[in-house]
Amino acid sequence: MASVESAVPNAGAPILALEKLDKRFGATHALRTVDLTFDEGEIHAIVGENGAGKSTLIKLLTGVYPRSSGDVFWHGAPVALATPHEAINLGINAVHQEVVLCPHLTVAANIFLGDEEMRGGLLNKKRMVRDAQALLDDLGFSLPAGALLSSLTIGQQQLVATARAERRGAKFLIFDEPTAYLTRQEAAALFKLIRRLKASGVTIVYISHRLEEVFELCDRVSVLRDGALVGTRKVSETNEADLIALMIARKIEQIYHKDAVPIGETIMETHALTGPGFQDVSIRVREGEVVGLYGLIGAGRSEFVQSVFGRRPATSGRIVWRGKDVSIRNERQAMNLGIALSPESRRDQGLCLSLGVGLNINLPIFKLLSIGPLINLTREAECADKQIRDVQIKTSSRMAPVTSLSGGNQQKVVIGKWLNHGAKLFIFDEPTVGVDVGTKAEIYRLLGSLLKQGAGIIMISSYLPEVYELADTLHVFRAGRLVATHGHKDASHEAILTEAIGV
Amino acid sequence: MTDQTISQDHQRGRRLDVLLGLTLLGLLLVMWLALSIETTTFWTANNMANLLRQGAMIAILAIGETFAIITGGIDLSVGAVAGFTSMTVAWLLVHDLGFASTIAGAVAISLAVGIFIGLFHAFGVVQMGLPPFIMTLATMYALRGIGLLITNGSTISITNDAFTGFSRSSFLGFPWTDGTWFQIPMLFWMVIVVAIPAYILLEQSRWGRYLFAIGSNKEAARLSGVNVAAITYLAYVVSSFCAAFCGVLLAMRIGIGNPTQAEGWELQAIASSVIGGTSLFGAVGSVHGPLIGSFILTTINNGANLLNLNPFWQRIITGFLIIIVVYFDTLRTRKR
Numbered sequence: 001m002a003s004v005e006s007a008v009p010n011a012g013a014p015i016l017a018l019e020k021l022d023k024r025f026g027a028t029h030a031l032r033t034v035d036l037t038f039d040e041g042e043i044h045a046i047v048g049e050n051g052a053g054k055s056t057l058i059k060l061l062t063g064v065y066p067r068s069s070g071d072v073f074w075h076g077a078p079v080a081l082a083t084p085h086e087a088i089n090l091g092i093n094a095v096h097q098e099v100v101l102c103p104h105l106t107v108a109a110n111i112f113l114g115d116e117e118m119r120g121g122l123l124n125k126k127r128m129v130r131d132a133q134a135l136l137d138d139l140g141f142s143l144p145a146g147a148l149l150s151s152l153t154i155g156q157q158q159l160v161a162t163a164r165a166e167r168r169g170a171k172f173l174i175f176d177e178p179t180a181y182l183t184r185q186e187a188a189a190l191f192k193l194i195r196r197l198k199a200s201g202v203t204i205v206y207i208s209h210r211l212e213e214v215f216e217l218c219d220r221v222s223v224l225r226d227g228a229l230v231g232t233r234k235v236s237e238t239n240e241a242d243l244i245a246l247m248i249a250r251k252i253e254q255i256y257h258k259d260a261v262p263i264g265e266t267i268m269e270t271h272a273l274t275g276p277g278f279q280d281v282s283i284r285v286r287e288g289e290v291v292g293l294y295g296l297i298g299a300g301r302s303e304f305v306q307s308v309f310g311r312r313p314a315t316s317g318r319i320v321w322r323g324k325d326v327s328i329r330n331e332r333q334a335m336n337l338g339i340a341l342s343p344e345s346r347r348d349q350g351l352c353l354s355l356g357v358g359l360n361i362n363l364p365i366f367k368l369l370s371i372g373p374l375i376n377l378t379r380e381a382e383c384a385d386k387q388i389r390d391v392q393i394k395t396s397s398r399m400a401p402v403t404s405l406s407g408g409n410q411q412k413v414v415i416g417k418w419l420n421h422g423a424k425l426f427i428f429d430e431p432t433v434g435v436d437v438g439t440k441a442e443i444y445r446l447l448g449s450l451l452k453q454g455a456g457i458i459m460i461s462s463y464l465p466e467v468y469e470l471a472d473t474l475h476v477f478r479a480g481r482l483v484a485t486h487g488h489k490d491a492s493h494e495a496i497l498t499e500a501i502g503v
Numbered sequence: 504m505t506d507q508t509i510s511q512d513h514q515r516g517r518r519l520d521v522l523l524g525l526t527l528l529g530l531l532l533v534m535w536l537a538l539s540i541e542t543t544t545f546w547t548a549n550n551m552a553n554l555l556r557q558g559a560m561i562a563i564l565a566i567g568e569t570f571a572i573i574t575g576g577i578d579l580s581v582g583a584v585a586g587f588t589s590m591t592v593a594w595l596l597v598h599d600l601g602f603a604s605t606i607a608g609a610v611a612i613s614l615a616v617g618i619f620i621g622l623f624h625a626f627g628v629v630q631m632g633l634p635p636f637i638m639t640l641a642t643m644y645a646l647r648g649i650g651l652l653i654t655n656g657s658t659i660s661i662t663n664d665a666f667t668g669f670s671r672s673s674f675l676g677f678p679w680t681d682g683t684w685f686q687i688p689m690l691f692w693m694v695i696v697v698a699i700p701a702y703i704l705l706e707q708s709r710w711g712r713y714l715f716a717i718g719s720n721k722e723a724a725r726l727s728g729v730n731v732a733a734i735t736y737l738a739y740v741v742s743s744f745c746a747a748f749c750g751v752l753l754a755m756r757i758g759i760g761n762p763t764q765a766e767g768w769e770l771q772a773i774a775s776s777v778i779g780g781t782s783l784f785g786a787v788g789s790v791h792g793p794l795i796g797s798f799i800l801t802t803i804n805n806g807a808n809l810l811n812l813n814p815f816w817q818r819i820i821t822g823f824l825i826i827i828v829v830y831f832d833t834l835r836t837r838k839r
Contacts, residue, residue: 352719
């Protein structure tokens with residue numbers, strides 16, 4: 001790394017300095033007198049729980065919100081950063097977690113969006129595709145510039161967004177949870193790119209919930225808590241436990257704490273189940289057991305559980321529920337048996353975002369809250385309020401739309417809505433994606449209480465430490481097939497990863 | 504973003520919500536007040552009863568339309584369905600088909616025709632996967648054609664006085680401000696007859712919750728065990744049923760059946776619904792909203808007549824009103 005740094009002329013000098021940066025929204029103090037400097041050419045991680053002020057900080061740096069007070073210095077000179085345009089002109093760009101590009105345009109058109117190459121008043125499409133391709137090749141992505149953006153995976157779209165920022169001459173690039181939806185290979189490609197950008201003198205701000213990425217990638221890390229900066233550390237001089245302690249102010253001895261629950265009778269088995277996206281999967285879930293499904297994204301895990309839940313019914317094989325063969329052709333049959341599914345994407349599958357928290361929580365159980373078609377409105381309200389309390393969802397009321405909640409609280413709604421349903425088998429597909437450490441611990445506790453009530457759990461996760469620590473039985477998926485099965489922590493991380501990748 | 508700022512935003516949003524509801528009612532009352540001052544003919548028992556009569560049919564259409572819009576769909580056929588069923592009920596009444604030609608039989612069959620059309624719409628949307636806009640645009644054209652084919656382009660005159668008399672009759676009343684007696688028109692009671700079950704269905708039944716859920720996120724609703732197909736059927740059946748009911752009332756009121764009647768009413772119904780706060784993106788809507796919306800439109804209509812305004816102004820005013828009201832709505836939903 002030393003050779004890389006010496007290649008950059010001003011390496012180490014602050015490119016951006018924040019002095020007593022403050023932001024209030026009405027009565028809320030979102031950022032409290034933050035003093036922070038970013039050195040040119042460094043990768044600077046910012047971590048903190050949901051609601052710690054990370055998003056607010058990004059929005060101040062990119063000119064989306066004006067600051068309430070404090071100063072910002074760019075290369076030592078004070079700047080206003082009052083509009084996004086000003087930020088972009090300085091060279092400050094952000095790549096967001098959920099890609100904000102146009103899915104119906106080509107990769108090239110997206111890269112050139114807002115700054116198209118023209119010839120005689122018309123778009124010079126040919127040249128844009130050529131230039132975009134050159135840029136992509138130069139960055140080391142094997143992506144076709146002429147393809148529609150919507151034909152790419154989310155990970156590839158993220159790379160396009162980065163290429164777009166690169167083309168706009170970014171000197172200061174903010175990544176907001178870039179790997180939340182990426183596969184391991186895609187994340188690796190992105191890391192490679194980030195290191196290249198750093199080597200060419202770009203300053204990177206990297207925001208992530210995944211602390212292991214901070215250690216893999218970053219030079220320094222700053223921790224925000226409740227809007228205040230609680231510390232900046234060199235990555236080489238800190239460790240995961242330190243950072244977590246800074247982030248949550250309380251010591252989590254063991255995030256993956258799990259009480260021993262006796263394993264009971266078999267709830268469900270699948271025998272050679274085959275359906276769209278997976279083949280020949282046989283698993284068994286027992287009372288009090290966590291069955292982990294690990295694999296890369298696209299390995300067929302989500303497809304498998306969606307078949308068990310009746311969303312895309314299996315084409316062959318058997319599902320045995322409490323010793324009896326059953327056929328699950330739709331979601332309602334699965335629910336009637338006692339299966340609950342908390343899907344992977346809370347935005348696309350989990351929540352009615354524009355509707356109230358209460359309605360979302362009660363959606364699976366309105367039948368239980370109704371006499372005939374008519375809802376018992378008192379019970380509806382009580383049930384929602386109870387669940388909001390029990391799962392500790394931070395919301396102004398049960399009527400507040402889900403969009404008004406932070407990501408972690410939204411995820412609690414996705415999970416909480418199944419807890420009143422009386423299910424015996426809970427399927428959690430990536431239950432902790434994009435969720436902070438504190439909320440993760442709460443979700444694990446919730447899982448634990450379900451096990452104590454004698455439920456069985458199928459848990460999909462792409463984050464190996466999570467399934468590794470929690471699963472009593474861990475199945476590894478690769479390319480639509482179940483390729484290996486382990487007991488609780490009876491193989492190494494490396495061995496499991498190797499099985500998932502299949503090298 | 505912290506939770507507190509969000510909840511503040513949200514509270515502001517709710518206040519605007521209430522404000523919008525009051526604004527609409529306020530707008531209606533202000534229009535009434537202004538017209539009462541400007542004209543001597545507006546605030547009379549007779550004219551107000553007439554206004555309720557005029558607004559009744561669009562109100563019923565708009566309530567039904569709102570169900571389709573809440574699911575994220577649209578029903579462009581409601582005017583055509585009203586015209587078609589006005590023809591159906593008239594055709595049955597002038598023929599001699601036993602029970603089917605009694606008032607009860609003819610009305611029941613006409614309403615059943617409405618339900619059938621709604622089922623067909625839902626079939627196209629659910630089973631054939633057509634966009635609701637296309638499906639109902641197609642039947643909008645086709646129904647007029649089928650009606651013309653059946654009647655061979657001519658108008659059916661209804662001679663049944665008991666049938667047509669219903670639209671002129673009234674039920675209950677109260678003393679008006681000028682000492683005359685205000686009689687509540689039967690047609691307005693029909694609005695109540697539709698609105699109360701519609702309100703219960705939308706606001707107090709689980710199917711109502713499901714309608715909103717589908718409009719907000721179909722996949723999330725499905726994965727929560729909502730029978731998306733069945734609820735979509737419900738929405739289009741309610742829409743067409745209300746339209747058929749409107750068609751029967753139309754036949755009573757004008758005493759004829761003609762499939763080309765109610766031309767353009769679908770747009771008035773959609774406008775009433777939108778003025779009443781329904782979001783064309785789905786998942787936002789009520790029963791009282793389109794009700795107030797339709798009477799605002801009718802008041803513009805009625806007032807313009809009394810003021811001897813060029814009737815073309817009515818359309819211009821309606822157009823601008825939609826822009827203003829929907830602008831307020833976007834203010835309400837816009838994030839900071």
